Amino acid sequence: MNKVVEILNSLHEDTVLVKNMHSGNQRVLGGALNNWKKIKGYDESDVIKCSRCKIKDAVHGGHVVKADPNESKEWYIVPLCVRCNEKKDEKPFEVNKDDLVRVVDM
Numbered sequence: 001m002n003k004v005v006e007i008l009n010s011l012h013e014d015t016v017l018v019k020n021m022h023s024g025n026q027r028v029l030g031g032a033l034n035n036w037k038k039i040k041g042y043d044e045s046d047v048i049k050c051s052r053c054k055i056k057d058a059v060h061g062g063h064v065v066k067a068d069p070n071e072s073k074e075w076y077i078v079p080l081c082v083r084c085n086e087k088k089d090e091k092p093f094e095v096n097k098d099d100l101v102r103v104v105d106m
């Protein structure tokens, strides 16, 4: 069993494994977080926790795809803090399924 499949099997049903896509355009990313808040019913001034570390405040809408190779390669936005958004590792991380907003819905 490969590593990703192993991690996937250990996940809770309400979470999903994703990978950061590093779109790199900070201005667009900031706008993406505001769009994310709007879609989720938050105000722009509401403080959202980072989906990755669950500790720091999110300042970006980070572009991610699902890590499961059997899933579609559709892009999603999740709230990320500065540090998690800048992480250059390709390690998949766990987020709540509720945190995913499809980029095409924005």
Ligand SMILES: [Zn+2]
Pocket (backbone or CB within 6 Å): 050, 051, 052, 053, 054, 055, 056, 080, 081, 082, 083, 084, 085
């Ligand atoms: Zn974070």
